[in-house]
Amino acid sequence: MSIRRDFLIIVIIILLVLIKPTGFWREIKQIWGQRERLIRVLVVVVGLYFLYGLYTLYSLYDQGWFVR
Numbered sequence: 001m002s003i004r005r006d007f008l009i010i011v012i013i014i015l016l017v018l019i020k021p022t023g024f025w026r027e028i029k030q031i032w033g034q035r036e037r038l039i040r041v042l043v044v045v046v047g048l049y050f051l052y053g054l055y056t057l058y059s060l061y062d063q064g065w066f067v068r
Contacts, residue, residue: 017024
C-alpha cells in the first residue's frame with residue numbers, strides 16, 4: 001500500500017508541473033526567497049511541539065504513570 005501511495009503522489013506532482021509549469025516555477029522561486037522565514041517558523045513549531053511533549057510527560061509522571 002505504501003508504494004502505491006508514493007507512486008500516486010509522484011504522479012500528481014508530475015501532472016501539476018506539466019499543467020502549470022510557469023506558475024509552478026514562480027511559486028518555487030517565491031518560496032525559495034522566503035526560505036529563512038519558513039525555516040524560522042518550522043523551528044518554532046517543532047520547538048513548541050517538543051516542549052508540549054515534555055510537559056505531557058511531566059504531567060503523566062506527576063499522576064503516577066511511571067511508578068514501578
